[in-house]
Amino acid sequence: MAKSDHKRHSAKHKIDRRLGVNLWGRPKSPVNAREYGPGQHGQRRKKPTDFGVQLMAKQKLKGYYGNIGEKQFKKYYQAAARGKGDTGQNLIGILECRLDAILYRSKMVPTVFAARQIINHGHIMLNGKRCNIASVMLKPGDEIALKEKAKTIPAVLDAIASVERDVPEYVDVNHDKFTAKFIRIPTLDEVPYPVQMEPNLVVEYYSR
Structure with a gap:
């Protein structure tokens, strides 16, 4: 168990590094030296990795684009993960196309x-x-x-x-x-969402 736990933690650190933010506010995160922007409130959450938080972020994004089906949405995520750069940004770019x-x-x-x-x-x-x-x-x-x-x-x-x-x-x-x-193709901050979208949490949902 200890081995798989270690594997899971290193995988999460890898996601942190890739996105350049500490998504879950963990003290061991490799990006803790970076400053938090006003939108990142992971450090205030009791359970930053909570499945429900990730699921809500995913459902919010899927719903916003007219309730895209799970199969199709997962394909978009996979294409975003294959692309260069930030997977969350890539996902937003794909949805906006x-x-x-x-x-x-x-x-x-x-x-x-x-x-x-x-x-x-x-x-x-x-x-x-x-x-x-x-x-x-x-x-x-x-x-x-x-x-x-x-x-x-x-x-x-x-x-x-x-x-x-x-x-x-x-x-x-x-x-x-x-x-x-x-x-x-726009970046996340160019897209006029009426609510805060958190594609980083969607990435974490699929990276479990």
């Missing part, structure tokens, strides 16, 4: 669920071709446009007129033409 996410970011629909519905109904052109798959991954430079029929949908017009949220800088939108261009 989805067609439904970018349509939502463009403020041409009120919700991610509405984005998915409009895509499923064939109202979207991706680089000039009809695309009805919400989970298609966009690349920087890709352009989306609403088809003529969708330009009169009340939910679309209401979303464009709404001042509740802004279009982030990584999406270039022309609401007069009902078009949007995906500029670049």
Whole structure:
């Protein structure tokens, strides 16, 4: 048991090192010399590695993108872990590349669920071709446009007129033409989440 315990601890330290933060506030963490940002409150949690905390972080992120299925979400995590750099940042980047996410970011629909519905109904052109798959991954430079029929949908017009949220800088939108261009894959701090997302805890959930 002692051997596996040691293995588990060293694996957790490896995650700490990779993300550059002490996720669980442990005194033996290799990154304790680093300063805590205001968002890291792991040191105040009684059980920083608690399964429920990680699960909640995962469910929050999955739910935000329209309740992505577990199988699909785990594939995104695996792709993020294979990529270079910070796995949590990579995961956010992948989620933000989805067609439904970018349509939502463009403020041409009120919700991610509405984005998915409009895509499923064939109202979207991706680089000039009809695309009805919400989970298609966009690349920087890709352009989306609403088809003529969708330009009169009340939910679309209401979303464009709404001042509740802004279009982030990584999406270039022309609401007069009902078009949007995906500029670049964003970092976590560029994504306009209304609540704090903790992709680091999602990484820990899958790294158990």
